[in-house]
Amino acid sequence: MSSSRERILDSFESALIRAGERAATMDAVAAAADVSKGGLLYHFPSKEALVDGLAERLRSLAEVDREAMRSDPEGAARYYVRTSIFEDSALDRSLVSMARLAQQGHPTAKASLAEIQDRWLDALESQLGNRTTALAVKLLGDGLYYDAAFFASAGSGRTSAGEIAALLDVVDLIVHAGP
Amino acid sequence: MSSSRERILDSFESALIRAGERAATMDAVAAAADVSKGGLLYHFPSKEALVDGLAERLRSLAEVDREAMRSDPEGAARYYVRTSIFEDSALDRSLVSMARLAQQGHPTAKASLAEIQDRWLDALESQLGNRTTALAVKLLGDGLYYDAAFFASAGSGRTSAGEIAALLDVVDLIVHAGP
DNA sequence: AAAGGTAAACCGTCCAGCCGGTACAGTACA
DNA sequence: TGTACTGTACCGGCTGGACGGTTTACCTTT
Numbered sequence: 001m002s003s004s005r006e007r008i009l010d011s012f013e014s015a016l017i018r019a020g021e022r023a024a025t026m027d028a029v030a031a032a033a034d035v036s037k038g039g040l041l042y043h044f045p046s047k048e049a050l051v052d053g054l055a056e057r058l059r060s061l062a063e064v065d066r067e068a069m070r071s072d073p074e075g076a077a078r079y080y081v082r083t084s085i086f087e088d089s090a091l092d093r094s095l096v097s098m099a100r101l102a103q104q105g106h107p108t109a110k111a112s113l114a115e116i117q118d119r120w121l122d123a124l125e126s127q128l129g130n131r132t133t134a135l136a137v138k139l140l141g142d143g144l145y146y147d148a149a150f151f152a153s154a155g156s157g158r159t160s161a162g163e164i165a166a167l168l169d170v171v172d173l174i175v176h177a178g179p
Numbered sequence: 180m181s182s183s184r185e186r187i188l189d190s191f192e193s194a195l196i197r198a199g200e201r202a203a204t205m206d207a208v209a210a211a212a213d214v215s216k217g218g219l220l221y222h223f224p225s226k227e228a229l230v231d232g233l234a235e236r237l238r239s240l241a242e243v244d245r246e247a248m249r250s251d252p253e254g255a256a257r258y259y260v261r262t263s264i265f266e267d268s269a270l271d272r273s274l275v276s277m278a279r280l281a282q283q284g285h286p287t288a289k290a291s292l293a294e295i296q297d298r299w300l301d302a303l304e305s306q307l308g309n310r311t312t313a314l315a316v317k318l319l320g321d322g323l324y325y326d327a328a329f330f331a332s333a334g335s336g337r338t339s340a341g342e343i344a345a346l347l348d349v350v351d352l353i354v355h356a357g358p
Numbered sequence: 359a360a361a362g363g364t365a366a367a368c369c370g371t372c373c374a375g376c377c378g379g380t381a382c383a384g385t386a387c388a
Numbered sequence: 389t390g391t392a393c394t395g396t397a398c399c400g401g402c403t404g405g406a407c408g409g410t411t412t413a414c415c416t417t418t
Contacts (some may be wrong), residue, residue: 004393020283022201026378036394038382043392047378102329103282104199114330132345135338136319139326139346143318146325150281151293159314166311167318170353177352183367205404217407218368226404 005043008033009053016097021104048108051101055112058094062116065091066123076127077137077175078168080120084141085164086148096149128175136174140167184222187212188232195276200283227287230280234291237273241295244270245302255306256316256354257347259299263320264343265327275328307354315353319346 002010011032015024026047030040044050065083072079086092095116101109124134144159144167181189190211194203205226209219223229244262251258265271274295280288303313323338323346 018284020200020285022283025376027376037379038395039393041379045379099329100282103279104201105197106199110330117326117330132342132349135342136346136349139322140315140318141322142326143321143323147296147318147321150278151289151296163311163314167315170311170315170356173352173356174349177349204402206402215369216405217370217409220405221366221368224405 004033004035004039005053008035008040008043008050009057012050012054013093013097016100017093021100021106051106051108054094054098054101055108058091058098058112058116061091061094062119066119069120069123070127075175076124077133077171080124080137081141081144081168081171082164084144084148085159086145095145099149133174133177137171140171140174183212183214183218184232187214187219187222187229188236191229191233192272192276195279196272200279200285203279230285230287233273233277233280234287237270237277237291237295240270240273241298245298248299248302249306254354255303256312256350259303259316260320260323260347260350261343263323263327264338265324274324278325278328312353312356316350319350319353 008029012024012029015028015032026040027037029050030037033040044053069076069079069083074082086096095113098109098113102113121134121138124138125131128134128137148159187208191203191208194207194211205219206216208229209216212219223232248255248258248262253261265275274292277288277292281292300313300317303317304310307313307316327338
């Protein structure tokens with residue numbers, strides 16, 4: 001079985017995604033992780049520590065993703081939009097849960113997300129050679145991502161595979177038009 | 180002075196935008212609206228009623244905006260992206276505050292937002308005559324909007340006016356390429 | 359015009375319950 | 389013997405909501 005520490009972080013993420021920050025209480029997380037409250041506080045002495053743990057995990061996952069984006073055979077732009085459909089990957093979950101915290105005004109979460117966003121934009125720009133093109137591609141992906149994150153539990157799969165394919169054509173159009 | 184009812188709704192919005200759902204307590208809203216807690220509960224007998232009040236206001240603001248979009252001289256696509264920069268309008272505030280609630284898993288807020296999103300997409304599609312083009316334009320605007328909503332209090336004006344202008348060129352490109 | 363009535367628009371306080379966190383004694387296992 | 393917990397009991401602070409007044413505005417009736 002995975003370590004208690006990881007299980008706790010997973011449970012914290014799940015609670016955040018499913019029901020928001022308010023429902024992600026220490027008691028709820030401990031119960032979901034099959035750990036006593038004392039056990040939870042042994043690993044993470046405060047809720048802030050729990051958030052820090054999540055932020056660190058997100059940072060490393062995002063770094064791996066940026067590397068994958070850089071070396072994707074279809075190019076960074078297509079990669080970014082293609083992977084912007086919410087498919088419940090470790091990165092997706094980490095990102096959405098951090099977004100939930102950021103929306104509550106949590107400073108650590110906000111800073112963590114802002115940093116990651118900037119790095120993604122930089123990575124796109126360095127490959128596409130153009131700030132506007134990079135921004136347009138990123139925004140398109142972000143729109144897709146946020147919509148999915150918002151309505152994840154509602155109408156599942158609001159954007160179909162066919163629509164994504166068509167959208168990728170639009171991405172090609174934007175990228176090729178760039179100087 | 181504006182009516183207590185409107186002032187309460189405004190205060191509720193402000194609290195949600197500035198500090199998230201958790202900080203938007205009944206006490207805080209009452210204090211900000213310069214009304215006693217009893218007075219607040221007179222107008223809105225529960226927190227749910229407060230959300231309903233916000234949802235209704237959002238619905239009517241969104242309807243006005245769709246009408247403006249339909250008849251904009253520059254076209255619906257440009258209008259949508261142009262107005263996706265968060266500029267603290269009544270609609271912006273209403274939308275962001277409802278998004279905060281939706282992120283907390285609030286059913287009314289989720290449904291309200293989902294409905295509005297669909298209508299916007301329909302309005303874009305009916306003018307652009309193409310689903311994919313409409314979706315691309317909408318996602319671009321959504322990305323812009325969500326980013327702004329997330330980092331509103333952080334780096335103010337993360338997307339400059341010049342970048343918006345360049346982005347609007349990209350919008351033209353997408354729209355003209357459509358069949 | 360004075361008196362009386364009434365309903366809407368509030369005020370201030372109290373309460374049960376939940377939340378994060380503390381404290382600590384005990385336990386399984388390597 | 390130390391590490392990694394469990395379980396329980398507890399606390400202060402905050403939250404949504406209930407509730408019983410009180411003020412204000414506007415009629416009627418006399």
